[in-house]
Amino acid sequence: MSPTPEPVLDSYKRAAIIGGGVIGVSWAGLFLARGIKVVVNDPRGDIEDLVLAGLAEIAPTLDALGLPTENLAAGLTFEADLATAVSDVDIVQENGPERLELKQRIWQTVERNAPAHALLATSTSSIPATAIAEAMRQPERLIVGHPFNPPHLVPLVEIVPGERTSEATVHQAKAFYAALGKKPQVLRKEVPGFVANRLQSAIFRECVHLVAEGVVTEQELDDIVTSSIGMRWAVGGPFRTFHLGGGPGGLPHFIEHLGRAMESGMWPVLGNPTFDDATVAELTDQAADAFGGSSVAELAAERDRAQIALMRALGETPGAVAGQA
Numbered sequence: 371m372s373p374t375p376e377p378v379l380d381s382y383k384r385a386a387i388i389g390g391g392v393i394g395v396s397w398a399g400l401f402l403a404r405g406i407k408v409v410v411n412d413p414r415g416d417i418e419d420l421v422l423a424g425l426a427e428i429a430p431t432l433d434a435l436g437l438p439t440e441n442l443a444a445g446l447t448f449e450a451d452l453a454t455a456v457s458d459v460d461i462v463q464e465n466g467p468e469r470l471e472l473k474q475r476i477w478q479t480v481e482r483n484a485p486a487h488a489l490l491a492t493s494t495s496s497i498p499a500t501a502i503a504e505a506m507r508q509p510e511r512l513i514v515g516h517p518f519n520p521p522h523l524v525p526l527v528e529i530v531p532g533e534r535t536s537e538a539t540v541h542q543a544k545a546f547y548a549a550l551g552k553k554p555q556v557l558r559k560e561v562p563g564f565v566a567n568r569l570q571s572a573i574f575r576e577c578v579h580l581v582a583e584g585v586v587t588e589q590e591l592d593d594i595v596t597s598s599i600g601m602r603w604a605v606g607g608p609f610r611t612f613h614l615g616g617g618p619g620g621l622p623h624f625i626e627h628l629g630r631a632m633e634s635g636m637w638p639v640l641g642n643p644t645f646d647d648a649t650v651a652e653l654t655d656q657a658a659d660a661f662g663g664s665s666v667a668e669l670a671a672e673r674d675r676a677q678i679a680l681m682r683a684l685g686e687t688p689g690a691v692a693g694q695a
């Protein structure tokens with residue numbers, strides 16, 4: 371009988387979170403709730419207060435996900451010197467500003483000082499690992515682990531290897547994020563914006579167009595999405611949906627029947643808006659009308675509650691760690 375494999379997270383006792391902003395705090399909360407000690411590296415003078423406040427804010431969501439939140443900050447430390455911060459960790463998750471030269475500098479320091487076994491991941495939402503790793507001696511170690519905001523809640527993590535990222539790093543990243551309870555997806559090619567944000571971008575372009583043209587208001591557009599494609603896509607993605615849309619003939623019939631009409635009648639007339647002053651003013655006014663009655667924190671809490679209810683309804687068990695009870 372082969373021995374029971376060690377749970378993956380047993381190999382991750384300590385993490386360095388580089389950049390403790392929106393994404394860094396969220397990763398820190400999730401790591402801490404999963405029993406991983408966290409050291410935060412961020413040059414802001416008020417970083418300790420910010421991270422502690424951020425953790426207090428996300429604790430109810432972690433709790434609702436079934437994760438332990440008592441004494442969450444007990445495993446948290448701060449280290450202003452980057453080389454020291456990464457010197458004794460098993461995973462580095464970098465969430466610094468979205469600037470190539472800065473990320474390149476950070477990663478050059480990290481690779482010189484992090485242990486050889488450590489997983490090296492950047493949360494970047496747009497910069498390819500290939501570019502960030504250009505100046506690294508061991509580019510095979512760097513990988514994009516791109517979360518969807520907020521990482522402690524949304525399951526997807528896009529794993530995007532650079533041209534020189536090794537297979538071993540890809541496997542390591544996939545196993546780590548899965549053990550955290552995430553849904554990692556490895557992309558087969560490095561494309562700008564990765565996949566989920568490209569899709570959001572394509573749809574948002576049309577949303578802006580439809581509102582700017584006065585076809586619907588922002589609130590009306592949001593209602594249309596949540597009562598149709600939003601619900602639909604939580605259950606089956608666009609391809610499965612249109613496979614069903616083709617009836618017994620499946621996707622091939624859909625393409626013949628409706629897809630070709632979409633190609634010739636719809637794709638050419640999709641909008642191509644710009645964020646000119648008038649459009650931005652209109653979008654801003656409408657957002658104030660539609661959402662201004664509540665604070666962003668209240669709206670975020672409402673979103674988190676509904677998101678967790680949806681995940682539960684779909685049979686997801688976000689609090690369960692892969693391979694553990």
Ligand SMILES: NC(=O)c1ccc[n+]([C@@H]2O[C@H](COP(=O)([O-])OP(=O)(O)OC[C@H]3O[C@@H](n4cnc5c(N)ncnc54)[C@H](O)[C@@H]3O)[C@@H](O)[C@H]2O)c1
Nearest residue numbers: 389390391392393412414465466467468493494495517519
């Ligand atoms: N916000 C999102 O929705 C989102 C989603 C997925 C990925 N990301 C990615 O995550 C990263 C961080 O984004 P964010 O929204 O958390 O930004 P943010 O501005 O909230 O946080 C960035 C943090 O980095 C710190 N910082 C600045 N210089 C630093 C340095 N030299 N070393 C360490 N820390 C430094 C800042 O003080 C700040 O606290 C970006 O790469 C972004 O593309 C963001």
